[in-house]
Amino acid sequence: MMQYGAHFTRSKGILNLLVILAMFIALVAACAPAAPAGESGSAAQEPEQTTITVWGWPAADVAYESFIADFEAANPDIKLDIQMMPTAEEHDKLLASLAAGAGAPDVAMIEINYIDKFVAKGGLVDLLQEPYNAGKYKDEMVPYKWMQASSPDGRLVAFPWDIGPATFFYRRDLFEQAGLPSDPESVAELTSTWPGFLDVAKKLTNPDEQRWAMGSASDILYTNFAHRNLFDADWNCAVNNERAVQLLTYAQEARAAGVDAKVSNWSAE
Incomplete structure (x- = not known):
């Protein structure tokens, strides 16, 4: 997240929590089973709750906390499980889970400098394809960040969420x-x-x-x-x-x- 250029990744895709969760919600809604015909009342209307597990590291938790309550209030059928840990530990766990093909979170942060390692492990899909269709956000992104999230073969293997601006501080x-x-x-x-x-x-x-x-x-x-x-x-x-x-x-x-x-x-x- 330098943090320079942190990215979000899903076990089979990379998602920007602030923007791409909207896609995730739509996907969950589309996959949810319809209520049986003739069923009525609160039991039939109660949505099945889905938990989205998110891995990240300290500093990003402040960004998460700024929208979690509003997000869950607007989406009562979705619960966010935010798990923070040191950057190196998060990267190691994510690499291990991708290699094993199990245990990866739904959403995770990746430091841009190391994204090639995760691409090599596999498990990251092209976000330009269905159901993500992230290409529609390209014009809203700073060009170099979009390029950093793209693979040499043209796939979008990450979704940027910041540009890491910096300045000169002195005492x-x-x-x-x-x-x-x-x-x-x-x-x-x-x-x-x-x-x-x-x-x-x-x-x-x-x-x-x-x-x-x-x-x-x-x-x-x-x-x-x-x-x-x-x-x-x-x-x-x-x-x-x-x-x-x-x-x-x-x-x-x-x-x-x-x-x-x-x-x-x-x-x-």
């Missing part, structure tokens, strides 16, 4: 302590070039106070390559070029300057 108080201007316009100008960024990073870093300008020099690569195509349309490597070498050089210079804390991404440190 005004620490900038001021380092004798640097702290207003957004000045900070933007100071950090608009790599030499300027590195100079600011050096002034902000103070190992004696356990303070570094960035978590890891690898962040330089991640923030520049995140959500970019690493291959061109012909599947040739698109990062084997001068710009990629330049980014690697920047990361090397940041590490040599001692401005990163040398902790991995998503670390609790």
Whole structure:
């Protein structure tokens, strides 16, 4: 869900919980048995309840909680069973259940960086086909997210639910302590070039106070390559070029300057 580009998956398909559940509801309704002729009263009208099991990881639960009550109120025959767990655990369980052909949830989140692993395991259907017909939502999606959810053979094997926007955060108080201007316009100008960024990073870093300008020099690569195509349309490597070498050089210079804390991404440190 970076989270960068989290996706939802069903044991035999990938569903966006906010949009595609409408398809799921229609499918459940279409498959529900009709009441016997002549049957009347509350017993005949009481719908059979269906439980939809959802796997995800913390952070997404806030999004779920924002609509669960309204969803269940509007669909009394459907109960959502939301199960949250650490990302790695969720991915491992989902891979194992797909490989075994049993035990997968109805809906699950997949981190976009790992979706190829799930496609390779099988169990994901083409959402462009019946009964999903997700192609009608294509024009409502950001093009690159739709491409990320598509396989090389043209199938839609995932359904995106966010675009993971990001921005630049900084501590005004620490900038001021380092004798640097702290207003957004000045900070933007100071950090608009790599030499300027590195100079600011050096002034902000103070190992004696356990303070570094960035978590890891690898962040330089991640923030520049995140959500970019690493291959061109012909599947040739698109990062084997001068710009990629330049980014690697920047990361090397940041590490040599001692401005990163040398902790991995998503670390609790």
